[in-house]
Amino acid sequence: MLGSIIGLLILIGVESHEIASHQMARVLPEERLGSACPVELNYGPQCICDFWSYETYNIYCNASSPAELDTIQQTFDQTPIVGHYEVKISLTAPMSIPANMFSSKTAAFITFECRGDGVKLGTIDPQAFIASAGKTSAFQIMSCDLTEFDFAFLAQLRVLETIRIADCTLTTMARMPLMPHMRMIELYSPTGLREWYDPAQTPFLDTIIINAAKDTDQDTMETIVDTLLYYTNSLLRLYLVNLGLTRIPPTTRNFTSLNTIDFSENQISTLPSGSLAFTSTLNSLWLGNMPLQNIEPDAFQGNYRAALVYMVFGKLTTFPRETYELLLEQMIYASGSIDIYGNPIVCDDCHLGWLINEKRYLLTRVSGTCANGTSFDQLDSQAYDTRCQKSIGLFTKASSLLVILVLLLHLL
Numbered sequence: 001m002l003g004s005i006i007g008l009l010i011l012i013g014v015e016s017h018e019i020a021s022h023q024m025a026r027v028l029p030e031e032r033l034g035s036a037c038p039v040e041l042n043y044g045p046q047c048i049c050d051f052w053s054y055e056t057y058n059i060y061c062n063a064s065s066p067a068e069l070d071t072i073q074q075t076f077d078q079t080p081i082v083g084h085y086e087v088k089i090s091l092t093a094p095m096s097i098p099a100n101m102f103s104s105k106t107a108a109f110i111t112f113e114c115r116g117d118g119v120k121l122g123t124i125d126p127q128a129f130i131a132s133a134g135k136t137s138a139f140q141i142m143s144c145d146l147t148e149f150d151f152a153f154l155a156q157l158r159v160l161e162t163i164r165i166a167d168c169t170l171t172t173m174a175r176m177p178l179m180p181h182m183r184m185i186e187l188y189s190p191t192g193l194r195e196w197y198d199p200a201q202t203p204f205l206d207t208i209i210i211n212a213a214k215d216t217d218q219d220t221m222e223t224i225v226d227t228l229l230y231y232t233n234s235l236l237r238l239y240l241v242n243l244g245l246t247r248i249p250p251t252t253r254n255f256t257s258l259n260t261i262d263f264s265e266n267q268i269s270t271l272p273s274g275s276l277a278f279t280s281t282l283n284s285l286w287l288g289n290m291p292l293q294n295i296e297p298d299a300f301q302g303n304y305r306a307a308l309v310y311m312v313f314g315k316l317t318t319f320p321r322e323t324y325e326l327l328l329e330q331m332i333y334a335s336g337s338i339d340i341y342g343n344p345i346v347c348d349d350c351h352l353g354w355l356i357n358e359k360r361y362l363l364t365r366v367s368g369t370c371a372n373g374t375s376f377d378q379l380d381s382q383a384y385d386t387r388c389q390k391s392i393g394l395f396t397k398a399s400s401l402l403v404i405l406v407l408l409l410h411l412l
Contacts, residue, residue, distance in 0.1 A: 041081060046072045056085045059107075064092040077103035083135065084108070090115050091144075096122030097153075099130070106132040114144035121146060124153040138162040150175045165190060173197040180204060191215060199230035206231075209239040218245055225249045233257055241265055241286075248275045255280055262286035269315075270294040277301035288312040297322040305334035313342035319368065321354040328362040337365045344371040347379060350388035357385050 037049035037057060046068050047061035063069040072089065087102065088111040097112075110129065114121060121144040129136060136157045146168045154160060155177035166188040176197035184207040187193070191214040199205070208228065213221070221243055228235065233256050240249070242265035252261065258280040264287065273296045276285070281303045292314035300309075304327055324338070331337060347370035355362060356379050368376045 041079060043075050043079065047075055052085070057081050057083075058086040059084055059088070061087070061089045062092065063089060063095070066095050069095060069098070073098065073101055073103065076101070076105045079105065082106060086111065088113060091119060091121070092116050094120040094122055097124040097128045099125040099127035101125075101128045102132060104131045106135040108135055109138045109140070110136055111140040111142065112144065113142040118145050120144065121149060123150060126153050126156055128153055128156075130156055133158050136160060138164070140164040140166070141168060143167045144169075146170045148172075152177050154179060162186070164188070171195065176201045183207060185209070186211075188212060189214060193224075194220060196224045196227045199228060204234070206235060207237040207239075208235065209237075210241070210243065211239065212242040216243065218247070221245060222249045222251065225251045229254060231255070236260065238262070253277055253279060259283040260285075263290075264310075265289045268292055270296070271299040272296050273298040274301060275299050278303075281305075282307040284308045284310070286310045288314065291315050293317070295323050299323065300327045303330075305330045305336050307331070307336045309336070309338045311338065311340045311343070314340070316340060316343040317346050317371075318351050319345055319355065319366075320351060324366075325354065325359070325362075328359075328365050331365040332362060337367065340366070340368040343368070345369065346371060347374060347376075350384075352376070352379070353384065353388050357381050357388075 035051050037043070037051040041049055041057075043049045043059055043061075046063060047059050050058040050060070052058065061072045061075075063072060069089075082105055084105065084107045086109040087107040090113040092115045107129075110132070112121060121141065133156050137159055139154065139157065139160060139162070141164075143166070146165070147170075149170070151173070152175060154163070157179075159181050160179055161181055162184045163182065164186040166186075168190055169192055170187070170190040171192045172195040173193075174195055174197050178201050180203060182202040182205055185202070185205065186209040188209075189212040190210075193210075193213050193216045210221075210224075221240065225240070228238075229251060232254055235255050236257055237260040238252065238255070238258055239260075239262040240252075241262055245263065245266040246268060248263065248268065248271070252258075253276075256279050258278065260283055261278070262284075267290060268287075269291045271287075271292065271294070276299050279302060283306060285304075285307055288310045289312065292311060293316060295316070297320075300323070309327075319340070328338070345368060355366070355376070360381060363377050366376055370376070370379075
């Protein structure tokens with residue numbers, strides 16, 4: 001009898017443990033990147049704590065209701081750890097963020113993630129992170145509906161340098177407060193972007209990344225780039241990646257301090273003359289992974305002496321002298337180079353003769369392969385010259401025969 005009772009108690013205990021474990025699995029985040037924090041640092045039931053070296057603490061929380069958000073707030077109030085590196089809160093239902101969300105605690109990097117279709121991030125109280133105002137340098141929002149979202153709360157974060165918005169519905173960024181410390185804005189896969197904010201609100205911005213915007217057409221992107229002319233003399237890095245662009249936005253040529261420009265993964269097939277006539281001194285220009293098949297003479301204009309020009313995995317079939325010779329001549333005196341790896345360059349004709357034979361020294365500034373996989377610098381100069389001379393001889397002979405034929409026809 002006693003054994004049966006003990007067995008029953010054990011069974012109940014096991015079932016209770018399984019139920020509790022299931023509930024914890026429901027509310028706790030999935031990520032665990034570092035080691036578990038010491039057991040005395042209990043961030044449950046809504047959060048887990050990861051511990052990294054140099055006393056770095058990352059906290060990951062889930063909330064499906066305002067009540068659970070209150071629990072998270074109480075957790076931060078009770079923890080003895082004041083400074084955290086990252087705090088990430090995942091929301092599975094629409095809700096607003098109250099004042100003093102982290103109590104008196106701080107985080108260098110704050111992330112809010114929405115899980116589920118159309119979860120809307122509500123109003124974030126202007127005092128939500130007031131204790132962290134002098135510590136938070138990066139803020140991220142992921143997978144949320146930010147339609148008509150008010151970014152005014154960011155004004156409290158007086159040392160904020162980076163905003164990252166990923167996979168969000170974001171039609172306008174107009175409600176952006178003054179943030180003099182802001183240096184970088186990153187937009188990854190925004191849906192419906194139509195309007196930028198007043199650039200004067202982030203007067204010292206030096207890096208802008210817009211990647212894979214959905215439902216944003218060429219004209220809208222060009223209007224946004226026009227807005228960015230506020231940073232004509234200060235913007236250093238501009239990434240306009242995977243936006244469906246079919247041409248280079250002309251305004252990009254007006255920025256005088258840009259050192260990095262990225263147009264990768266767009267739908268540009270032709271670069272007309274002057275389209276890459278930048279007024280700044282470039283360090284890198286990215287034109288890879290798109291259907292680029294034609295670059296007109298004088299497309300590249302400006303100072304490319306130290307520029308790394310990446311045109312990898314395109315559809316270029318030729319490397320003509322009139323397009324590249326002057327560009328490479330610039331680069332030979334500095335550290336610039338051209339990378340056209342992965343393009344189906346035809347090397348069994350004679351159009352590369354100027355590079356392989358006449359100006360082979362420029363090959364040190366080109367990383368390219370033929371359609372058959374042969375590297376440019378492996379092309380044999382003598383064999384190439386012999387083949388081309390033979391082709392020239394055949395062409396000359398054919399031309400002579402044609403002239404004779406024309407004369408005979410004229411005499412007849």
